[in-house]
Amino acid sequence: MTKFGVHSECGKLHSVMVCRPGLAHKRLTPDNCHGLLFDDVIWVERAQKDHDYMVEQMRARNIHVIEAHEALAKVLDDKAGRSWILDRKVKADNVGIGMLGDLRAWLDEMPSTQLADHLIGGIAKFELPFDAKGLFGGYLDSSDFVLPPIPNSLFQRDPSCWIYEGVTLNPMYWPARRQETLILQSIYQFHPYFAGKVNVWWGDCDKDHGPATLEGGDVMPIGNGVVLIGMGERTSPQAVVQTAKAVLGKEGGATRVIACQMPKSRAAMHLDTVFSFLDIDLLSSFPDVVDEIICTSIYAGDKEGEVRFERHDGVHLVDVVKEALGLKDIQVIKTGGDAFQREREQWDDGNNVVALDRRVVVAYDRNTYTNKLMRDAGVEVVEIPASELGRGRGGGHCMTCPIIREEVKI
Numbered sequence: 001m002t003k004f005g006v007h008s009e010c011g012k013l014h015s016v017m018v019c020r021p022g023l024a025h026k027r028l029t030p031d032n033c034h035g036l037l038f039d040d041v042i043w044v045e046r047a048q049k050d051h052d053y054m055v056e057q058m059r060a061r062n063i064h065v066i067e068a069h070e071a072l073a074k075v076l077d078d079k080a081g082r083s084w085i086l087d088r089k090v091k092a093d094n095v096g097i098g099m100l101g102d103l104r105a106w107l108d109e110m111p112s113t114q115l116a117d118h119l120i121g122g123i124a125k126f127e128l129p130f131d132a133k134g135l136f137g138g139y140l141d142s143s144d145f146v147l148p149p150i151p152n153s154l155f156q157r158d159p160s161c162w163i164y165e166g167v168t169l170n171p172m173y174w175p176a177r178r179q180e181t182l183i184l185q186s187i188y189q190f191h192p193y194f195a196g197k198v199n200v201w202w203g204d205c206d207k208d209h210g211p212a213t214l215e216g217g218d219v220m221p222i223g224n225g226v227v228l229i230g231m232g233e234r235t236s237p238q239a240v241v242q243t244a245k246a247v248l249g250k251e252g253g254a255t256r257v258i259a260c261q262m263p264k265s266r267a268a269m270h271l272d273t274v275f276s277f278l279d280i281d282l283l284s285s286f287p288d289v290v291d292e293i294i295c296t297s298i299y300a301g302d303k304e305g306e307v308r309f310e311r312h313d314g315v316h317l318v319d320v321v322k323e324a325l326g327l328k329d330i331q332v333i334k335t336g337g338d339a340f341q342r343e344r345e346q347w348d349d350g351n352n353v354v355a356l357d358r359r360v361v362v363a364y365d366r367n368t369y370t371n372k373l374m375r376d377a378g379v380e381v382v383e384i385p386a387s388e389l390g391r392g393r394g395g396g397h398c399m400t401c402p403i404i405r406e407e408v409k410i
Contacts, residue, residue: 003165004162004194004197004198004403004404005165005252005404006161006163006221006402006403006405007164007221007405007406008221008222008277008406008408009220009221009222009223009277009355010277010278010280010355010357010359010408011355011357011408012356012357012406013063013354013355013357013402013404013405013406014063014064014403014404014406015063015064015065015066015402015404016058016064016065016400016401016402016403017065017067017071017400017403018051018054018055018067018156018399018400019068019069019153019156019399020048020051020055020067020068020069021048021051021389022044022048022069022120022121023117023118023121023149024121024122024149024150025042025047026044026121027122027124027145027149027151028042028149029041035176036148036149036151036152037151037152037174037176037177038151038152038391038392039391039392039393040391041391042388042389042391042392043387043388044388047388047389050384050385050388050389051154051399053384053385054362054396054399057382057384058362061356061360064404066193068153068156068183068187069113069116069117069120070116071187071191071193072116072120072183072186072187073112073115073116074192075186075187075190075191076115077112078190080190081189081190081191084189084190085186086104086107086108088182088205088206089147089179089182090103090104090147095136095147096134096136096137097134097136098133098134098137099128099132099133099134099136099137099146102130102133106128106129118147119147120149120150120153121149122145122146122147122148123145123146124142124143124144124145125137125141125143125144125145125146126142126143128146132146148176150177150179150180150183152177152180152392154389154392154394154399155217155394155398156399156400157215157216157217157272157394157398157399157400158170158177158180158217158270158398159181159183159215159216160181160184160188160203160401161216161401162401162403162405163201163227163243163247163253164221164227164247164252164254166247166250166252166253167188167199167200167201168200168201168202168203168214168246169181169184169185169188169200169202169204169205170203170213170215170216171203171209171212171213171214171239172214172234173213173215173234173236174234181203181205182205185205188200199252201243201250201253202243202247209242210238211236211238212238212239212242213234213235213239214229214235214239214240214243215234215235216401217230217234217270217271217272217394217398218231218232218234218260219243219271220277221254222277222325223280223325223407223408223410224255224325224326224410225254225255226254226255226257226258226324227247227254227256228258228260228271228321229244229257229258229259229260229271230260230262230270230272230293231259231260231261232261232262232263232269232271233264233269235270240257240259240298243257244257244259244298244307245305245307248298248307249300255300256297257297257299258297258298258320258324259295259296259297260294260295260317261293261294261295261296262274262289262293263292272398273286273346273349273351273352274286274289274290274346275290275317276351276352276354276361276397277355278333278355278359278377279355279358279359279408280325280327280358280408280410281327281330282331282332282333282377283321283330284333284335284350284351284370284374285318285332285333285334285335285351286334286335286342286346286350287335288343288346289346290317290318291316293317294311294312294313295311295315295317295320296309296310296311297310297312297320297324298310325410326410333370333373333374333377335351335369336350336368336369336370336372336373337369341369342369345366345369345370348364348367348386348390349364349367349386349393349398350363350369350371350395352394352396352398353374353395353396353397354395354396354397354399354400354402356382358408359378359379360380360382361380361381361382361396362382362384362395362396363381363382363383363395363396364383364384364386364389364395365384365385365386366386366387366390367386371383
């Protein structure tokens with residue numbers, strides 16, 4: 001398959017984007033990790049080894065894996081691509097005026113692989129080969145960042161997401177993550193694999209979307225023209241409606257958007273932290289949150305640009321999904337263990353699994369109770385080590401952005 005598009009959450013996966021841990025994670029310290037949305041520092045070399053193992057498991061199943069650092073370096077080989085991203089990354093609003101010219105000149109001549117590492121991994125003042133002039137340069141201590149790292153690039157699900165035959169370039173909730181979308185937009189525009197072939201539904205790094213924030217961990221194109229979009233900590237109702245307007249009734253788009261209103265808590269950071277597909281009729285669910293979700297269906301309106309709403313009060317998310325997919329029954333695997341174990345395994349991404357194919361999923365090894373329940377239901381569980389990768393609070397679903405995935409015939 002060569003045509004870009006994600007037509008289910010569990011059909012055969014053909015192409016996927018990931019981002020290997022790297023320089024950005026070597027910048028994490030006990031003082032700055034929380035501001036960069038990590039709960040702890042990680043052992044980077046071990047995290048790289050474990051991430052490599054996950055990629056090996058996908059490639060062994062003939063899945064085309066694109067690594068973000070490598071893809072960005074390819075963009076930077078292109079003069080137009082390099083100018084496009086540096087024009088937006090290196091400007092007075094970010095780095096002040098005093099060092100702007102020297103910094104741009106240095107980065108213009110930097111080898112592409114090194115520059116890609118720094119655009120994701122950040123640049124500290126002590127790394128500059130020139131005197132950091134100006135008010136901003138003088139304000140910075142030696143180890144302060146001129147360009148901050150974006151370690152959450154590890155979680156490629158969020159900055160962009162494919163909804164059937166198009167992609168959204170997501171304006172993200174936390175400032176620490178907003179530069180990730182810029183990287184992805186440059187890849188889709190200039191990388192030879194994508195250039196000229198990507199349909200963008202909504203989102204643009206050159207526009208201010210205000211409170212309309214969207215993150216891919218909340219977005220699930222589940223098939224039959226239906227897409228679920230969670231509304232919780234990081235995806236706003238405004239963004240859900242804007243996305244719905246962009247995709248509903250469009251060629252290669254969706255016929256129904258189901259907004260899933262979740263409790264506003266870190267445990268419900270994204271829909272995929274509490275809910276994922278193992279097969280079209282087999283789900284993984286953390287009931288403490290999922291049972292509280294309120295669903296509203298959005299359809300195209302009678303006039304161009306209008307939408308209409310249908311609220312499903314008192315109807316469980318699973319029942320809404322079953323009806324939307326036209327299924328007679330759906331089996332639900334709930335997070336395993338007793339009350340304490342369930343809470344721990346949800347926190348450790350027990351429900352955040354990514355399907356490589358129907359009933360073949362990548363899961364963290366530490367979620368022993370939930371993984372056993374999946375295996376008992378006939379699911380092949382490909383376990384990857386969680387001790388380091390899991391410190392950022394994101395599992396296999398979070399770390400992967402499907403680019404090409406087959407639909408599942410119902």
